[in-house]
Amino acid sequence: DSGVTQTPKHLITATGQRVTLRCSPRSGDLSVYWYQQSLDQGLQFLIQYYNGEERAKGNILERFSAQQFPDLHSELNLSSLELGDSALYFCASVKGLGNTEAFFGQGTRLTVV
Amino acid sequence: DAKTTQPNSMESNEEEPVHLPCNHSTISGTDYIHWYRQLPSQGPEYVIHGLTSNVNNRMASLAIAEDRKSSTLILHRATLRDAAVYYCILRDAAGGTSYGKLTFGQGTILTVHP
Numbered sequence: 001d002s003g004v005t006q007t008p009k010h011l012i013t014a015t016g017q018r019v020t021l022r023c024s025p026r027s028g029d030l031s032v033y034w035y036q037q038s039l040d041q042g043l044q045f046l047i048q049y050y051n052g053e054e055r056a057k058g059n060i061l062e063r064f065s066a067q068q069f070p071d072l073h074s075e076l077n078l079s080s081l082e083l084g085d086s087a088l089y090f091c092a093s094v095k096g097l098g099n100t101e102a103f104f105g106q107g108t109r110l111t112v113v
Numbered sequence: 114d115a116k117t118t119q120p121n122s123m124e125s126n127e128e129e130p131v132h133l134p135c136n137h138s139t140i141s142g143t144d145y146i147h148w149y150r151q152l153p154s155q156g157p158e159y160v161i162h163g164l165t166s167n168v169n170n171r172m173a174s175l176a177i178a179e180d181r182k183s184s185t186l187i188l189h190r191a192t193l194r195d196a197a198v199y200y201c202i203l204r205d206a207a208g209g210t211s212y213g214k215l216t217f218g219q220g221t222i223l224t225v226h227p
Binding site for chain 2: 002004033035042043045048056058090092094101102103104105106107
């Protein structure tokens with residue numbers, strides 16, 4: 001158990017809909033990373049937050065947004081969903097910004113039908 | 114971001130050592146070398162990291178070339194549970210815009226035969 005909690009574990013929704021994925025980092029960790037993993041793309045970095053502030057952006061679509069709340073949990077919002085958004089979404093938590101290890105959650109499997 | 118190159122796949126037999134190579138010829142002086150692995154249907158898991166000196170922990174050893182342009186992850190006795198995708202990643206510690214980023218490449222698929 002990494003200590004990082006992601007909910008829900010599975011999500012099935014229709015095209016055009018909007019969903020929210022939730023990540024609770026390990027206690028004391030300030031940094032949260034979001035990743036998308038689809039079969040043909042590998043692990044794609046989406047966005048990083050540190051202590052409530054956006055720190056780095058990767059290949060995140062404009063239809064996607066995220067935030068980190070004062071209690072440090074984070075949410076990833078995916079809207080106008082397309083079939084190609086079907087993927088595993090992982091979050092990772094890190095104590096700070098430096099080179100300490102990242103702990104990953106078990107992921108949310110999103111299926112868009 | 115500095116790039117790493119790994120073989121697409123490698124095979125090993127159970128209880129034998131495994132040496133997973135990684136090339137990072139454009140590494141900067143402030144990049145740390147990290148290794149993660151991802152078991153089937155799970156999130157990635159930290160394995161080890163280092164800067165210049167070789168490192169050992171309970172999971173593996175990391176051997177870093179003197180010029181830092183390559184490194185090798187060593188699993189001393191492979192088990193079936195070590196079958197996973199292994200990722201070699203460079204993490205910037207300089208404090209610039211890429212500070213702390215954790216960007217995954219394609220990794221090496223390790224198959225362990227009984």
